[in-house]
Amino acid sequence: MEQKSTQNKSKRGGLRVNAGRKVDTGLFGEPTSVIRVPESQKGVVKDFLSAYRNKQLKQESYNHLEIVAADKSGDIALPLFTSKVAAGFPSPADDHIEKRLNPNDFLIDQQDATFFVTISGLSMRDAGLLPNDKAVVDRSKIPAIGDIVLAVIDSEYTIKMLAKTKQNQPRLLSANPDFAPIEIKEGQQFEIWGVVTGSFRRFK
Amino acid sequence: MEQKSTQNKSKRGGLRVNAGRKVDTGLFGEPTSVIRVPESQKGVVKDFLSAYRNKQLKQESYNHLEIVAADKSGDIALPLFTSKVAAGFPSPADDHIEKRLNPNDFLIDQQDATFFVTISGLSMRDAGLLPNDKAVVDRSKIPAIGDIVLAVIDSEYTIKMLAKTKQNQPRLLSANPDFAPIEIKEGQQFEIWGVVTGSFRRFK
DNA sequence: ATTTTGATTGTTGTTACAATAATCAAATGG
DNA sequence: CCATTTGATTATTGTAACAACAATCAAAAT
Incomplete structure (x- = not known):
């Protein structure tokens, strides 16, 4: 495997003085450290962290x-296409419209x-x-x-x-x-x- | 340092088949694992964990x-929950419902x-x-x-x-x-x- | 019967590590 | 000459590992 001396790889690369990932380019834009939490609260803490991340991104407050x-109220039934194929399904020209669907009726x-x-x-x-x-x-x-x-x-x-x-x-x-x-x-x-x-x- | 052969230590000890700390005798009474959190939120998470510990204790005394x-009445305040983001959200009394939502309007x-x-x-x-x-x-x-x-x-x-x-x-x-x-x-x-x-x- | 003591085993905070991701600039190709 | 490719460099991130500590047991000593 070793071919240190006889390597004929391309001669790209070399020293890159200022290369590398920049600091604080992670998920939180700040350093992190590890902390031990009880198994059952792992999800709660993770939820909090992802909310914290969102809060940072957009200045919005928690919903x-x-x-x-x-x-x-209102009575709108809109076209529903059939699709049985996983990756694709045939062209939804108007004749492929299976039926009409009213979300309100469907949901409530x-x-x-x-x-x-x-x-x-x-x-x-x-x-x-x-x-x-x-x-x-x-x-x-x-x-x-x-x-x-x-x-x-x-x-x-x-x-x-x-x-x-x-x-x-x-x-x-x-x-x-x-x-x-x-x-x-x-x-x-x-x-x-x-x-x-x-x-x-x-x-x- | 070694004195394996010439040791004249006391003859106490020996095999202890069922010795050792019992499982789940830690702070939380359950297994823990580590999780990475942003430096600035370490305190918040720790606060939450200690509140969680108190809550557990209290629960125990209840039972x-x-x-x-x-x-x-004196419910422990869980810092993580103050923003209603993680595990639960405040009680919506039935008579406090003012807003109405129409899925059709919302979706279409x-x-x-x-x-x-x-x-x-x-x-x-x-x-x-x-x-x-x-x-x-x-x-x-x-x-x-x-x-x-x-x-x-x-x-x-x-x-x-x-x-x-x-x-x-x-x-x-x-x-x-x-x-x-x-x-x-x-x-x-x-x-x-x-x-x-x-x-x-x-x-x- | 109580205390001491070493052995044993789980917890806990931290460090270490490997995989991934981000970034840079030299080398390459058009 | 400019855009792209490529290897080097450096940071992040989840997890494994470790060492110090704590808890528990029972034989030995008192």
């Missing part, structure tokens, strides 16, 4: 979280039991719920194991997947390995506020 | 003692230029677009670098993020490391059919 009631079953909540944090990332997405919460649905729910634990609201322990106690799972499951212990206030039946977002 | 009911700008497409495949997974999601495609928007677009390459349709090469040729990026970028070569038919301005889905 204020609030529950918003659903308004289903019981208008007066439906609310929207803005997602914050990455704890449901792998379920496709990203920060700033709107989650559709239906209070009239009966929660089942496996559902994504809006739960209240000691008056803290959180969106998690509903599961149960072997002792049939509620257990809330994140969709992100950085976040530990939450077990509801005796004496804790716990309520399932509603079932997350859908979500929507804007990209642009 | 085992019955005389602590008095200080239930130009009614007659908007179409829906059903996502298939995982190539845009990390952008939060999962199979069966509905993408909102607006044909009236002008595509910009960084936008998610519905593109047509040799009459195959695909949803990707728009980028460009150094030669200013279009380049389509997936939001999933398993998928390679697509470069548009000379002679290929290429068109940006519309800009993906949003998406929505149902969970249940």
Whole structure:
């Protein structure tokens, strides 16, 4: 392998006095250091850090979280294309329009039991719920194991997947390995506020 | 220093089969791991961790003692949560809901230029677009670098993020490391059919 | 029966390291 | 001569490793 002396590689390169990555060009624009955190809080800390990064980028403050009631007025049904192929699908000329779709109808079953909540944090990332997405919460649905729910634990609201322990106690799972499951212990206030039946977002 | 053979130390000790510190006897009662944080936020994270520790302690006394009911009110302030960003957000009492949101208004700008497409495949997974999601495609928007677009390459349709090469040729990026970028070569038919301005889905 | 002591094993803050990323300028190619 | 390629250089970043510390055990000593 060695060919130090007989190398005939190209003669590019050589000393670069001022080369190299510049300082503070990392994610945070400042030096970092490591810190030890309990396994179960890893996700929380990471969430905080990514929010901190965003805050640095755009001077915006953290999005204020609030529950918003659903308004289903207006009646627009727009074309929906079919696509069954993974990489591509045939030209959506007008004859490929399968049907028309009204997002309001698609998303909302019981208008007066439906609310929207803005997602914050990455704890449901792998379920496709990203920060700033709107989650559709239906209070009239009966929660089942496996559902994504809006739960209240000691008056803290959180969106998690509903599961149960072997002792049939509620257990809330994140969709992100950085976040530990939450077990509801005796004496804790716990309520399932509603079932997350859908979500929507804007990209642009 | 060595005195292996001539040692006349006391004869205490010897094998201790079950000796040693017990697991999870540390500060947090659970395993820990290290994480890298920006220097300036080290204190914030440490504050959070010590508050978390207190909270754990308190929780414990709740479960085992019955005389602590008095200080239930004094909830520990978790610095990380003050910005409502990470794990929970404040209780939205039902009568505090003033705003209403109409998904159609939120998602659709130009009614007659908007179409829906059903996502298939995982190539845009990390952008939060999962199979069966509905993408909102607006044909009236002008595509910009960084936008998610519905593109047509040799009459195959695909949803990707728009980028460009150094030669200013279009380049389509997936939001999933398993998928390679697509470069548009000379002679290929290429068109940006519309800009993906949003998406929505149902969970249940 | 209590205390001392060495062995044992987990925690914890820090350092080290390898993989990646960013940047520079010489060499190359048109 | 100018844009691109290439290797060198330097910083970031997640993780592994380490050493000092802490907790626990039981044999030996008191």
